[in-house]
Each structure stands twice: as structure tokens, then as C-alpha cells.
Amino acid sequence: MFDDLDVVITEVALRDGSHAVRHSFTEEQVRNVVGALDAAKVPYIEVSHGDGLGGSTLQYGMSKVDEFKLIQAAVETASYSKIAVLLLPGIGTVHELKRARELGASLVRVATHVTEADVSRQHIEEARKMGLTTFGFLMMAHMAPLDKLIEQAKLMESYGAEAVYMTDSAGTMLPDQVFERIAALKSELSIEVGFHAHNNLGLAMGNTLAAIKAGATRIDGSIRALGAGAGNTQTEVLVAALDKMGIKTGIDLYKIMDAAEDVVAPLLLTPQEITKDSLTMGYAGVYSSFRLHAQRAGEKYGIDPRDILIELGREKVVGGQEDMIIDVAKRMKQERG
């Protein structure tokens, strides 16, 4: 599938962008966006709650419309494009994956924190048995040293993943770092390597070109940068840049530009600029879910929340450890006397 392309793009606006619209996508919106992406010949379109299948919960944010209805609308609308889903073991289950498969999804990306690939085994194996194209997705990849990243990617490969993505979830990586890591993954793995960027440091595009130069052949984009934080690599801009470089994506440049302007731009609740908040997340290299906690802790202890976030990044605090934020703020207050 898509073997004639140099780089195979997965459009993530209908999944990563779900965060940016507070999980409010409707079937009509999905039909319109998928219709425009399909006409532009985008290979894969990911449709899921922002936190993957089963993410519609009080904790992660309730979806306005059941994601399976959205997946079904996407499958019914697409004729060229294949529909992908995201699955985070622990949030989504094999049961939900099966349902997505029955509705016609073709690809799943099984996503774990960069040091927790071992929890993806069952899901990758079951996905392969269902006949899904199955990729691994290592999130917050900047938090692991290179050897750990390689080890975890190899685990996913050993479970049956047909490609592994390095995911810069916080938009905190730099081009040389991306190049080094993707090149290492390419030389250590026998499967394809992918890259997923965020634009918090303005480097989504620069990092993506570095990844492609290092050998990545699977790239995520979000049209009009409709993704979490400062958005992802902007799909139509990436298509234009790769076209200039003679790298074949199979995507029609004019049609994807028109889709961005006419179909997707009106869906944005706020413009995709790099704001103080998104820049702080990228600089600190932390989860966006830490922001409000750090703000509250900062007020309580009289510390700039940015100082707290930077310290959390330094200590590599991960999602689910939000309780630690108050402890870190308290300790910083004590250290400052």
C-alpha cells in the first residue's frame, strides 16, 4: 500500500486536533474534512478521540459525538484514503479496536510512553491478527536516552509492529537531536521509522525535514496545524516543502491547500499560534496537562509556574504523576528560603 510514495503521510487533525476543539467533532465535520482530504489523496486519515480509542471519559474529556460514529462517517466518505485509529493501552482496549476494525479502519497505531513499550504487546499482536496494518508510537520520546529509545522501539518491532514512530509529544526536540535519533532507529530496526512533531518551539517543520533526511518514511501532519498545543507539522505546508524537494507524497498540493483554507480553518476555535502557554510546554518538555496544576501550585507557593514546569521537565515527571507537582513546588519554595 502506497509503495510508490517516498513519504507516507498520516493526517491527524481528526485525532490530535480533537484536543484543540475540545472533542467536539461532529459527523458532518468529519465527512467534510475526510471528503476534502480524500480528494487530495491523503494516504491515511486518523480518526479517534484525542487520547485514542476509549478516551471519551471525564478524565480526558467527553466526546460530543461517539468516536465510532465518527470513524464510520470517515470510512463511508473515503474512497482513496485509509482510515487509521490511535490506541493507548490502558485507555482503549482490544474490544474497541475490534469495533473500529469492523467499521472499516485499516491502520492502528498502538501508543505508549517512550519507556513503556512492553504494555503494547497484546494490542499489537491482536491488531495484527485482525488484519490491521499495525504501527508502534513512542510518545514523549525526548524523555528517554537514545539507547532506551532503541530498546523500546525494538520491543514494538518484536511484537509485530510494521513501523515505529518517534513522537515529540511536547514539541521540545531540536533538529540535530531528531536527525541523530531517527538515523539510529533506522539503522537498528528493519521496519519503517516514522516521526510525529509538535510546533511548540516552532520546529515542527524543521524537525520533520531532519527526520526525513535521516530516513523516516512515515510522517504525521495536521492540516492547518489543527492539533494539540501549538499544533503539528502543518500538512499542506509539508506537502509544499516536500514537493519543492522532489520528495513524493502523492498528495495534490492545490487540493490540500484549498481543504486547509476552506474546510478546516473555519473549524479552529483559536488560531494556531505559538502562545506563552504552548512555548512554555515546549521549552520545559512536559505534558500540557501539567499546566493548570503548575499554575495552582505557583499561586499557592509564590513561584512562577514556568519555574515549576521547567523543574518537572528536568525531573522527567510523566503523566499520571500530577500529585508530584505540589511536592515539587513546595520543595522549590523551601530551597529558596
Add this chain to the structure above:
Amino acid sequence: MFDDLDVVITEVALRDGSHAVRHSFTEEQVRNVVGALDAAKVPYIEVSHGDGLGGSTLQYGMSKVDEFKLIQAAVETASYSKIAVLLLPGIGTVHELKRARELGASLVRVATHVTEADVSRQHIEEARKMGLTTFGFLMMAHMAPLDKLIEQAKLMESYGAEAVYMTDSAGTMLPDQVFERIAALKSELSIEVGFHAHNNLGLAMGNTLAAIKAGATRIDGSIRALGAGAGNTQTEVLVAALDKMGIKTGIDLYKIMDAAEDVVAPLLLTPQEITKDSLTMGYAGVYSSFRLHAQRAGEKYGIDPRDILIELGREKVVGGQEDMIIDVAKRMKQERG
């Protein structure tokens, strides 16, 4: 001056951003922005009409407030920062430069099209005589082959320029290309080399890091990306990225982030996203002034204006040759039968 810094940043929002606000800056806005930038210890702040001194004309757009009043307000407000002006020979004159100097401007950048450095001789020589720090600024640098670029930069050096900037006016260059060209300029010149980016292909930041890696030590940024087209390298984001890399700009990260969010963001008339228009300019590598002409010609001859702009880029049509746009459209129509 600023010898202890690794990279010396010039903030261009009050000059390049003049385009984005239709030359409507007021003295109060300039005082507020310069005050915030000065507090953050930004080395240079450029204040001029978007097209440089003397640009306030019917052709280039009338300034709401006389630029000399804005320069004066900037000089009066700054205590750490130095005030810079831009001069395009043919638009601005030595007379205007003298006036800016008398008001307290410290730096001038004398800007020409990349193949027309010879017209900068008188202005560079006179600026040096006035005691101004004097740099050359080669615009639309992608339009010249590398040897031509070097030749033109050497001309500016020979006239007395103390640094030369490569300017990616259309935001059309790619990181490898920027690296190659800056490295070549570094090795061929004995003065400092600078880089000025635009974000039309999402690469302002990626290209700027490539330029710094190749040896550029003078970099332009626009806070909150307040610049023409898709904006420039976003100053506060650049400061954050360079800080992560251990490259010293002397700028206070928190203060520049706060200035962007609290002082500059409210000035933007439209958000700095990469739109269909700005992407088209970056992809084609043409002047933004061509856009309306291409739209009209496209309607008249039934051709997608993007096809016309791409052809204009291919033929390296330059500013002032807008008359050719209708000829190009006509010929394309004939060729298509």
C-alpha cells in the same frame, strides 16, 4: 557592542511588522513595545516603515504616524536596546538616514535586491561617515546562485558594511540550502554574517537554526511573529530554543515571553498562521506584491493564480516588473490552447 553574546538578535516587529498592521503603528504602541523589549534586553530594535525609511508613499502604503516620530519615541524609551533603521536605496535617501541618526538611531541596514548590491555603495559609505553601525541586507537571496550571492555580499563588504545578512524575503528557502549558503558566506567574508527568515514554508525557525549552525551570528526575529507574510522567526521562541542549546542571546526568556503575550499579541490585526496566500508566496518564491496582480490576471485568462505565481518564481521576475504578470498569464493561456 554586545561582544559577549553568541548571537545578536535584531527585533524587526516594529519594521517588518509594519506591513502586517498596514503601517498603523502609533507612538504609544512603539513606546509600549520598545519598553517591553528593552526590559527583556533585546540588543537591537528596528523601527521604520515596512519598506524602510521613506517608505510611506501611496505606492508602498502611507504610515499613520510619521516614522521619525516613531523612531524618536523608540530612542526615548530604550535604555539598554539600540534603535536600528532599514534603508532601501531608491526608496529612502541619505537625507532621511541623517535625520534618523540625529534622532539617535545607532544601526542602519542598507537593503538591496540580491543582485543589486552596487546601488548600496553611497549609502553604506555615508552611513559609516555618520558613525552608524552599518550592515548590508541582501533581499530575495534565493533568486541568485551561490556565486552571485557571494559576489554581492563581497561588494557590500568592500563598501564598508560591517556585516551582511542573507534575507529569505519570500520564506522559500530550505534548511540545507540556508546552511550551505551561510557557510559559504562565512568562509568568503571577513565580516559577520546574518540571516533574516520568513515562515511561509513553516521553516523560519528551522532555517534560522541551520544558519546559526553554519556560523551566522546576527539573526532577525519578530516577537509573536509580527512580520510580513507568515511572519519571521518568532523572537521569544527563538530565545527559548537557543537557550536550550546553550547559545547566549542575552535576552531574558520570561520577559520576552511576557512581552509577546501581553504587549504584542493584542496589536495583531490577524493571527500569524500560515494561510493559503502566504504558503503560495513561499512555494512560488515571489514577492507578496504579486498576489493581487496574479489574481486579476488569473480571472481574466481563466488560469489558477497559483500557476501564474509559480511561473513568475521560475522566471525570477522581480519587484517593479509587475507589468510582466499579465504577459505571463497570456502566454500560459496560449500555451494551454
